[in-house]
Amino acid sequence: MRILYHLPLSPYSRKVRMVLAEKRLPFELRAEKIWERQxxxxxxxxACTVPTLIEDNGLVIPDSRVICEYLEEAYPDTALISRAQPERVETRRLVAWFDEKFYQEATRNLYWEKQLKPALKLGSPDANALRAGYANxxxxxxxxxxxxxxRRWLAGSGLSVADFAAAAQLSTLDFMGDVDWSVSPAAKEWYARIKSRPSFRAILSDRVNGMTPPPHYTDLDF
Incomplete structure (x- = not known):
């Protein structure tokens, strides 16, 4: 069986997990403490990052974006990148947006400062970074x-990797109780649709020692 090395709250790991599940591809999860640099x-x-996917045939595929592109090419029956060129471009633009811009401006400032930094004994959270994270x-x-x-979905008419890239970032922050869904009812309604998909169920069941998600985290209707 294929193996996915991951961390439970890594948004990049979560994105790949959702794509694998949406394509109905079985896999085994293995948590990897990348800071130990085994x-x-x-x-x-x-690069010692997560996720890393190992296929049944031994092929090793690192990096969430590379993995998702590979899965789309190797298992095209459930397409998550449109065959229409404009929508393909928009999907890739948004994946880059959420993987890079959203992560750097929001997720990193909150997830790193509040969870990873204290856990790795690298000091207290930076108040300026937290303020910037919430504002962004x-x-x-x-x-x-x-x-x-x-749009019906973020990149266009069909569900795509862009939706999972966005949902992965938000689910990490929502687990920590950092998302104020009252800011955008439309974003909340879109996220509720993603949460209700079977491919999202395993994400909602994740638990991390020392952390308790808010009650609405697993509520499909908020």
Missing amino acids: DSYLELNP LKQHLLYIGWLAEH
Whole structure:
């Protein structure tokens, strides 16, 4: 069986988990403490990041964006990147937006400062980073809401990797209770649709030692 090395709250791991589940591809999860920099894992992924996917035939695929592109090429029956060129471009633009811009401006400022930094004993959270994270998260929610109001799904008419990229970032922050869904009812309605998909169920069942998600985290109707 294929193996996915991951961390439970890594948004990039969560994105790949949702794509695998949406394509109905079975896989085994293995948690990898990347900060320990184990030699065995470095041999698989010299960047020492998660996720890393190992296929049944031994093919090793690191990096969430590379993995998702590979899965789309290797298992095209459930298409998550449109065959229409404009929508393909928009899907990839939004995946880059959420993987890079959203993460740097919102997720990193909150997830890193509140969870990873203390856990790794790297000091106390930076108040300026937290303020920036919350302010940026509000703007990103408004943008997601705008997309949801003008399209059936974020990149266009069909569910795509872009939806999972956005949902992965938001689910990590929602687990920590950091998302104010009242900012954008349209974003909340879109996220509720994603939460209700079977491919999202395993994400909602994740638990992390020392952390308790808010009650609405697993509520499909909020």
